[in-house]
Amino acid sequence: MLYMDLVTPGGVWNPIVFIVFLAIVGFISYLIYQLGEEDVSPAQGSKPFLSGNPEISKEAHRMSGSNLYWGLLESMEKYYKLMKKMHSGLINDYIFWFLLVIVALFLILIGGSKI
Amino acid sequence: MSASVPTNYPIFAIIIPLIAGFAAPIIGVFGSKIRNIYVTVVLGIQLILTGLVLNTVLSEGIISYAIGHGVPVPSGLEVPVRVVFEVDAIGAFFGLFAILSIFLASIYSFSYLEGKGNLTGFYTLVLVMAAGSIGFAYTGDLFNLFVFLEVTSISAVGLVAYPKRDGLSAEAAFKFLVISVLGGLVYLFGVGILYGQYDVLSIAAVAERMQFGIADKLALISIFSALAMKLGSVPMHMWVPDAYGESPAPVSMMMVVISQLSLYGLVRISFSLYGLNLDGTTLGWIIVVLGLLTMFVGVTMALIQKKLKRLMAYCAISQIGYILLGVGAGLIALKTGAIAEYGLKAIEGGLFHMVNDVIYMGLLFLTAGALIYKTKERSLNELGGLAREMPVTVIAFIVGAGAISGIPPFNGFASKFLIYESVYKINPFLTAVAMLVSVMTLAIFVKVFQSAFLGPEITEYKGVGEVPTKMKISMVILSVLIILFGLFPNLIVNEFVEPAAMALVDQAKYIGGML
Amino acid sequence: MIDIHYIAVILLLSIGFYGILFKRNLIKTIIGLSIIEYAVNLFLITLAYVDGGVAAIYTLAPHENMVFPVPHALVLTSIVIGLATTALMLGLAVNIYQKYDTLDTQFVRRLKE
Numbered sequence: 001m002l003y004m005d006l007v008t009p010g011g012v013w014n015p016i017v018f019i020v021f022l023a024i025v026g027f028i029s030y031l032i033y034q035l036g037e038e039d040v041s042p043a044q045g046s047k048p049f050l051s052g053n054p055e056i057s058k059e060a061h062r063m064s065g066s067n068l069y070w071g072l073l074e075s076m077e078k079y080y081k082l083m084k085k086m087h088s089g090l091i092n093d094y095i096f097w098f099l100l101v102i103v104a105l106f107l108i109l110i111g112g113s114k115i
Numbered sequence: 116m117s118a119s120v121p122t123n124y125p126i127f128a129i130i131i132p133l134i135a136g137f138a139a140p141i142i143g144v145f146g147s148k149i150r151n152i153y154v155t156v157v158l159g160i161q162l163i164l165t166g167l168v169l170n171t172v173l174s175e176g177i178i179s180y181a182i183g184h185g186v187p188v189p190s191g192l193e194v195p196v197r198v199v200f201e202v203d204a205i206g207a208f209f210g211l212f213a214i215l216s217i218f219l220a221s222i223y224s225f226s227y228l229e230g231k232g233n234l235t236g237f238y239t240l241v242l243v244m245a246a247g248s249i250g251f252a253y254t255g256d257l258f259n260l261f262v263f264l265e266v267t268s269i270s271a272v273g274l275v276a277y278p279k280r281d282g283l284s285a286e287a288a289f290k291f292l293v294i295s296v297l298g299g300l301v302y303l304f305g306v307g308i309l310y311g312q313y314d315v316l317s318i319a320a321v322a323e324r325m326q327f328g329i330a331d332k333l334a335l336i337s338i339f340s341a342l343a344m345k346l347g348s349v350p351m352h353m354w355v356p357d358a359y360g361e362s363p364a365p366v367s368m369m370m371v372v373i374s375q376l377s378l379y380g381l382v383r384i385s386f387s388l389y390g391l392n393l394d395g396t397t398l399g400w401i402i403v404v405l406g407l408l409t410m411f412v413g414v415t416m417a418l419i420q421k422k423l424k425r426l427m428a429y430c431a432i433s434q435i436g437y438i439l440l441g442v443g444a445g446l447i448a449l450k451t452g453a454i455a456e457y458g459l460k461a462i463e464g465g466l467f468h469m470v471n472d473v474i475y476m477g478l479l480f481l482t483a484g485a486l487i488y489k490t491k492e493r494s495l496n497e498l499g500g501l502a503r504e505m506p507v508t509v510i511a512f513i514v515g516a517g518a519i520s521g522i523p524p525f526n527g528f529a530s531k532f533l534i535y536e537s538v539y540k541i542n543p544f545l546t547a548v549a550m551l552v553s554v555m556t557l558a559i560f561v562k563v564f565q566s567a568f569l570g571p572e573i574t575e576y577k578g579v580g581e582v583p584t585k586m587k588i589s590m591v592i593l594s595v596l597i598i599l600f601g602l603f604p605n606l607i608v609n610e611f612v613e614p615a616a617m618a619l620v621d622q623a624k625y626i627g628g629m630l
Numbered sequence: 631m632i633d634i635h636y637i638a639v640i641l642l643l644s645i646g647f648y649g650i651l652f653k654r655n656l657i658k659t660i661i662g663l664s665i666i667e668y669a670v671n672l673f674l675i676t677l678a679y680v681d682g683g684v685a686a687i688y689t690l691a692p693h694e695n696m697v698f699p700v701p702h703a704l705v706l707t708s709i710v711i712g713l714a715t716t717a718l719m720l721g722l723a724v725n726i727y728q729k730y731d732t733l734d735t736q737f738v739r740r741l742k743e
Contacts, residue, residue, distance in 0.1 A: 006529060006605040009457040010536040015524040015602050062573075065495035065566035066421055069558065073419060083416060087353055089742025091290055091659060091735050095297065095650050097350045098340065102301075105336045109397060110329060258704055265711045272718060282729030286738055289656070289722040296663050296715045297650070300670050303708060307670065310701065311677040357741045419743070 124171065125180050125200050128164040128210070128249045132157055136242030143235030151225045154238045158218040161245060165214050168253075169207040173614060177628030178202040179255065199317050201255025201628060205466065205615035209379050210252035212470050213372045216477050217245050223481055223589040224365035226582070227488055231278050240277070244270040244369065251376050257306045257388075258316050260380060261299060264345070268295035271373050275362040287361035294354045298341040305337030318388050319626045325392040335398070338384050345377035348439065349409040352432050356416075359428035364484020367424060368477040371431060375473055378435065382442050382465075382619065386449075390622040396450045402443030403538075403545065410436030410552040417559050423483050423495050423567070427476070430519060430559060433552055434472045440549060441465025441534040444541055445620070454620060457540040462616040463608055464533030470612075471526045471600060475518035478593040482512040485586060486567060489579040495566050502568035504579050509568050511590040516564060518597045520557035526597050529604035635676040642669035656723045656733040660716065667712045674701045674708070 005012040048055055073080065086093075135157040142153045172178055180200040202210075221241050228234055247266035254260055272295065276288035310316055312331065313324045325331060340351075347355040355374070359367045385398060393399075413433025420426035442465040448458025485508045486501065487493055502509045518525035521532075531553060538545040581587070600607055618625065642665055649662025678701035686699035727733055730740075 004603065004605055006533070006608060007460075008533050008536040009460050009540055013523075013529060013532050013604070015529070015604065018523055019602075062499055062570055063566070064497075064499075065562055068562045068565065069418065076415070079415070080419060083412070084743050086350070087416070087743045089353070089357075089739035091293055091656075091738070092651055092654070094290065094294060094351070094353050095647075097353070098294075098297065098344050099647065099651070101343070101351060102336060102340045105340055105401065106333075108401065109332050109336060258707075262707060262711070265715070269711075269714055269718060272722075276722060276725070280725075282726065283740060285722050285725040285729060286741055289719065289726060289738075290741075292715065292719055292722065293650070293659060293663065296719070297666070299711075299715075300663075300666050303704075304670050304673060307674045307677060307701075310674075310704075314698075316700070361741065416743075 122171075122178055122180055124164050124168045125178060125202050125249075125253050126182070128161055128168060128214075129246050129253070131164070131246075132161050132242045132249075133246040136239045136246065139239045139242060140235050143233070143238075147229075147234070150235060150238060154221055154242065155218075157242060158214065158221060158245060161249070162211075162214050162218055165207070165211045165249065168202055169204075169211050169611075172202055172204055172207040173611075177618075177625070178207075179628055198259060199255045200253045201317075201319065201625070202253045203615075203625060203628065204611075204618040205379070205382075206252045208466075208611050208615045209375070209469070210249050212473050213248045213252060213376060214245060216372045216473050217241065217248070217369055219589040219592060220365040220368040220477065220481075223368075223484070223586050224363070226585040227365055227484055228278055228363060234278070237274065237277055240270040240273045241369070244274070244373075248372060248376050252379065255319060256317050257309065257321065258303075261303050261306060264302065264377070264380070265295070265299050267373050267376065268292070268299065268345075271295075271358075271366075271370060274366045274369065275358055278363050278366070279361070284361045287357040290354050291358040294344060294351075298344045301337045302341035305334040305341070308334040308337070318383070319628065322388050322390070322392070322622060323626045325389070327389070327392045327394055331389075331392075335384075335389060339381065339398075342377050342381040342384065343405065346374050346381060347409075347432050347435060348405045349412040349432065349436075352409065352413065355432050356420075356425045356428040359431060359480075360422060360425035364424070364480050364487065367428070367480040367484075371473055371476045371480070374431070374435065375469055378438060378469065385442070385446055386619045387622055387625045390449065393446075393450060396447045399443050399445075399447035399450065402439050402446060403541075406436045406439030406441075406443055407545065407548055408436070409433065409439060411548065414552045414555045414559070418555065421495055422493050423486065423498075423563065424480065424493065426495065426559065426563065427479050427483055430479075430556060431472075431476050433556065434468070434476065434519065436552070437531060437534055437549065438465045438468050438472065440538060440545065441468060444534075444538045444545070445616075447541060449620065453540070457537040459613075459616055459620060460533055461537035462619060463612045464530050464537055466615050466619075467533060467604070467608060467612045468527075468530035470607075471518065471530050471597075474593055474596050474600070475515045475525075475527060478511055478515040478590060478597065479519065481586070481590050481593065482508050482515060485582045485590070488582055488586070490576055495563065498567040498573075499570040499576075500568070500572040501576060501579075503572060504576065505568075505581050507581055507587050507590065511594050512564065512568070514594040514597050516557075516560035518601070520560055521553045522557070524598075524601045526600035526604065529601060529608075533608075633676065635672065635679070639669050639673045639676065642666070642672065654735045656726065656735060656738065659735070660719045660723065663719070664712070664716060667708070671705045671708055671712075674705050677701050 004016050005014050143150045182198045244267055247263045250263040272288045272292045276284050308330050309321055313321050315321055344351040359370055410433045413429050417426050417429035420429060441461045445458045445462035448454045492498060518527040521527045535546045535549055646662045646666035646669060650659050678698040680697045683695045683697040686696050726738055730738055
């Protein structure tokens with residue numbers, strides 16, 4: 001048990017030890033990095049090959065936020081269809097959900113048996 | 116009740132901003148600079164007072180403060196016609212952070228809202244909201260809770276709709292107001308049932324006489340569901356992205372405080388009012404299930420958002436889920452007797468996360484505000500390459516994103532770690548869902564970071580530069596707080612959070628503190 | 631015997647909830663909320679009611695038969711809060727009408743998903 005320990009039911013968490021560990025790992029990685037050849041620079045690489053098409057200018061070549069995770073969202077399409085239906089933006093629906101929760105709580109707490 | 120000076124701190128922490136708020140239009144005549152100094156000074160005084168209250172509570176135990184006196188009726192009974200504040204460790208602790216957040220948000224708003232017309236009314240509402248939130252955190256009376264709930268809601272609605280004055284913010288404010296009014300009325304109905312049963316309104320007195328019959332269960336349902344809606348728990352969360360997303364960034368930060376206050380009210384009702392009187396672990400499991408739903412639905416909805424602040428609002432919803440999970444696990448442990456084994460740590464995790472959430476959600480909303488302030492663009496798809504222009508904002512964003520996704524050594528990790536390890540003892544599935552949601556949160560913020568800050572420079576944003584100093588100050592203070600809380604979580608937990616959790620668990624002490 | 635006031639409370643609550651659930655006009659939503667507010671206020675007043683009691687504002691009134699004063703204070707506060715919220719809601723409805731040219735909730739939903 002060190003001085004700065006945060007005790008949890010299953011173990012301890014000590015950020016200071018973590019940072020020291022991180023620093024050691026970083027130092028070792030730096031040493032390994034130093035072993036590499038010195039005269040390799042990115043500029044030596046060739047131009048990107050895009051199936052023979054001309055390279056688009058850097059400014060026109062942008063990945064916007066909604067392009068990321070496209071595959072994941074596509075695979076969860078059914079879930080999102082349901083969710084979009086649920087988030088209708090209608091104030092009446094907001095209140096409907098509230099009433100539904102009240103009814104559910106009523107059934108569980110008063111109607112149901114003791115768990 | 117002795118009227119010695121230290122015990123008067125709680126009432127001054129409410130009265131000073133309330134009077135100062137209504138005096139703000141007079142000060143506003145002298146120009147915006149003097150008004151800004153005035154607002155800063157008033158909130159600073161309130162911050163000091165809440166700090167003193169916390170200090171007093173930690174050293175001397177519960178402060179109970181009564182306004183008015185018991186009126187003796189000739190027939191011999193004494194009618195307790197008075198308004199009572201009962202400040203224990205959790206109320207004092209949370210009050211301090213609520214005011215700290217409002218203080219930093221208003222410093223930020225001095226620059227952010229500059230040139231948007233006459234804002235004196237805005238600062239009146241800010242000060243009234245500060246008074247209301249402290250009242251909410253300190254009160255020991257069910258009806259006063261309702262009054263302060265409405266005070267904070269009404270001022271928050273004004274803050275959402277006031278600065279922008281366009282259709283979308285009016286719509287958001289209207290939805291939020293309908294939800295608040297309905298929630299407040301259902302809450303009041305529950306309070307009425309409790310009053311009809313026991314003829315008292317103070318939380319401690321009701322808790323002492325509680326029998327947990329059918330009527331008490333009805334009251335629990337109304338109060339619980341109303342507060343759950345106000346804090347934005349799924350499936351009653353739909354107003355949250357509207358209200359957070361359309362309000363100006365500093366107001367979003369204050370809205371996080373309002374949600375957390377409702378959460379505090381829910382925790383207070385569940386533990387101090389019902390607590391040991393509950394007839395099983397049902398309520399605890401209800402809170403846990405709501406927490407799981409809130410986490411998962413919040414984070415998956417955030418994944419498909421295109422507007423930056425709406426995305427962050429959904430993330431704020433999913434973070435509320437963690438707190439519900441921790442607190443619900445604590446309530447289950449309270450009834451199964453495992454409180455010493457993992458229950459107390461679960462509650463500590465929940466409460467610590469509550470404070471952390473106020474800090475990092477505030478910081479993230481402020482960075483979003485910085486982006487919107489400079490680019491006038493609310494959609495994520497149109498941003499890009501801003502890391503070159505805004506070095507302070509990007510560092511603040513990285514710190515906030517790290518904290519919200521629970522990356523060590525930021526503060527979010529410490530509280531999430533406490534929650535993970537405690538709920539694991541109930542069911543490993545709970546921990547698995549919580550970790551999955553953390554991973555998805557990280558994925559979302561990687562996306563935001565990539566699309567807002569990285570990528571090639573966009574010509575129209577070339578040379579927008581960094582935000583003004585006042586906005587930077589708020590962001591830097593919040594970042595420093597995140598790093599400090601992350602590096603020394605044990606100090607915060609042992610000094611502040613553990614007394615707060617003990618105050619919640621020890622219902623008998625809360626009742627005794629009043630009588 | 632079931633008190634008739636409680637039946638009135640339940641009726642008013644149902645009417646109010648019907649209004650906010652099924653009516654598509656924002657003004658009707660506000661009216662529905664006001665009706666719920668009256669239901670809650672009536673409920674609180676009913677709690678204080680004593681058959682044949684006198685109001686608790688006379689010092690020299692007979693003390694045996696007096697209505698409870700606390701719910702009256704609560705209702706007074708609740709009415710004031712209700713006034714403020716209704717005024718604010720109507721103000722926002724005016725604002726929405728100016729910007730959207732409609733009060734139909736089907737069209738006041740530019741914020742969704």
